[in-house]
Amino acid sequence: MATIGGNTEKKEIGLSIGVSGTHDKTKINKDIGYLELVNIDVDGQGKPIYVEQGSWTSDVIDLGDNFQAFEKVFTDSISTGVSSFAVLTRVSSNNYEWSDWTPIAEDGTIQSNTKQYIQVRIDLFAGFVTDVFLIANSDFEKNKFVIEKTLSDGMYIVPTLTSNTSSPLGLAFSSSNAGAGYLAWKAFDGVNTSYMRTAVGQKTGFVGFLFNNPISITKYSIGNAQGLANTMATSWILQASEDTTDGINGQWLDLDTKTKQTWTTTETIREIPISNTKKFKAFRVLLSDPIVTSDTTVGIGSVNFFTPVKTVLQLKRDYNYDMVVDESWTEIGSLHRKSITRNEWLKIDRLDVKSKEVIPANTNLVGVMYANSNDRVSIVSSTIYSAGYDAYKAFNGVNGAGTNSALLTGTSGFIGVIFNNKRPLGKYRIGYANIQSNNAVPKSWVLYGSNDTTDGVNGAWTEIDKVENQTWADGATGFRDFDIENKYGLVQYKAYKIAHSSNQGYVTYTAYSEIEFISPSYNTVESEEVK
Numbered sequence: 001m002a003t004i005g006g007n008t009e010k011k012e013i014g015l016s017i018g019v020s021g022t023h024d025k026t027k028i029n030k031d032i033g034y035l036e037l038v039n040i041d042v043d044g045q046g047k048p049i050y051v052e053q054g055s056w057t058s059d060v061i062d063l064g065d066n067f068q069a070f071e072k073v074f075t076d077s078i079s080t081g082v083s084s085f086a087v088l089t090r091v092s093s094n095n096y097e098w099s100d101w102t103p104i105a106e107d108g109t110i111q112s113n114t115k116q117y118i119q120v121r122i123d124l125f126a127g128f129v130t131d132v133f134l135i136a137n138s139d140f141e142k143n144k145f146v147i148e149k150t151l152s153d154g155m156y157i158v159p160t161l162t163s164n165t166s167s168p169l170g171l172a173f174s175s176s177n178a179g180a181g182y183l184a185w186k187a188f189d190g191v192n193t194s195y196m197r198t199a200v201g202q203k204t205g206f207v208g209f210l211f212n213n214p215i216s217i218t219k220y221s222i223g224n225a226q227g228l229a230n231t232m233a234t235s236w237i238l239q240a241s242e243d244t245t246d247g248i249n250g251q252w253l254d255l256d257t258k259t260k261q262t263w264t265t266t267e268t269i270r271e272i273p274i275s276n277t278k279k280f281k282a283f284r285v286l287l288s289d290p291i292v293t294s295d296t297t298v299g300i301g302s303v304n305f306f307t308p309v310k311t312v313l314q315l316k317r318d319y320n321y322d323m324v325v326d327e328s329w330t331e332i333g334s335l336h337r338k339s340i341t342r343n344e345w346l347k348i349d350r351l352d353v354k355s356k357e358v359i360p361a362n363t364n365l366v367g368v369m370y371a372n373s374n375d376r377v378s379i380v381s382s383t384i385y386s387a388g389y390d391a392y393k394a395f396n397g398v399n400g401a402g403t404n405s406a407l408l409t410g411t412s413g414f415i416g417v418i419f420n421n422k423r424p425l426g427k428y429r430i431g432y433a434n435i436q437s438n439n440a441v442p443k444s445w446v447l448y449g450s451n452d453t454t455d456g457v458n459g460a461w462t463e464i465d466k467v468e469n470q471t472w473a474d475g476a477t478g479f480r481d482f483d484i485e486n487k488y489g490l491v492q493y494k495a496y497k498i499a500h501s502s503n504q505g506y507v508t509y510t511a512y513s514e515i516e517f518i519s520p521s522y523n524t525v526e527s528e529e530v531k
Contacts, residue, residue: 053124086123175198175207178299184196216278361519391408405433405513415498426483428481429515444502
């Protein structure tokens, strides 16, 4: 018996085939008895990196009088999912004229015709591992095969606010205020005639933003405003915290200090770079010294925080479906490749060279929501019809009418999700629960994906799926599934939204009784050496 192995499985061949055969960039590991690819390099952790693919072909096997009874290559079953090897057979009646190589079936059954002579060929595939994309030591310096690309541009992260809690990213806070017209969010509203100001009698104070997820910033902006006049701060300290829960408690670290600043106009915004690579949960500006020292309050027109440009190391090569053998491929200076066969390659240059969390197959990515946000995901939508029909009701795990559904004003709008990290989508499901005899259910819509939106509206959006003129039977309740061409989850977005342009004719609102975003039909596996 000879034994071979893949990324996560090893299979016992149910035929005595020996181990002599013909090797093409493969070898028999004498320590463990596995057929494996020839290694050509090591990664940064000293683990072997293998040649991209190789094969081993058995000697000719004479089945003799038993050839009609031989059925399978493997004595045990082949596990489903991504495999690191392919097994093919070819047969002959005379050991001279041979059939074409034919892959075995998923359960190991030989698909070649039944003849006296048989050969087995095992093709092994290396590739980038699923969790961590390994780079050979020789790749750590940029070369003609890899390039550093911009993943996302730097940006001022806090969106325009309409209240202290209007952003799904977090909340604005301040030490005090001089009334309803001078709350913390006024420093983030984008209006040059409004501002934040401390309570009367408090000539020092702070204003800031508490994020749901830690971020790193490389600069911040601070501005004056019309009407602020004498109370504008001339000194401040930028502070950051990893553990605050309200912008007040917790430990705070000083990142930048400015004193005796002058303001010559009433509409000036200054950008101030800082040296920082660490992520923090909250940032605030501690204000002091109003322009007129006798003034009893201190204020600020605007403030915001800038996240740096994100870059990623990517391949310059572009692989598509059913790629032919690339004769010009060079093993030097390439990224370690994924354990999938060649006809399954997809534009691998879209993938980040970084750790990725394991996302199981056929899983509801959102889960059950009890509010419009939690620590993993935020729900966004166009205007809701009425209180009690919030957007998260479309993700509450109940495919029902009434207050178990999300109702969006009018016949057009959108509803979607923003995850903390990118997620692969394999299909989405839209529920219907006979709301207004199903006349309120969407009729035509487009599914979009985005990696930089902060509110479901801004940012760049890519069309993923377009559906037109769907009909829903009166009185019916259930789900309708819509598949996405993303079997292996290589295309991922941080946000998805369904933008409907019409419903079935009910003009008051459009109803979503339940929505599910489902991961692709694969099982992500832990990385290990290809055997």
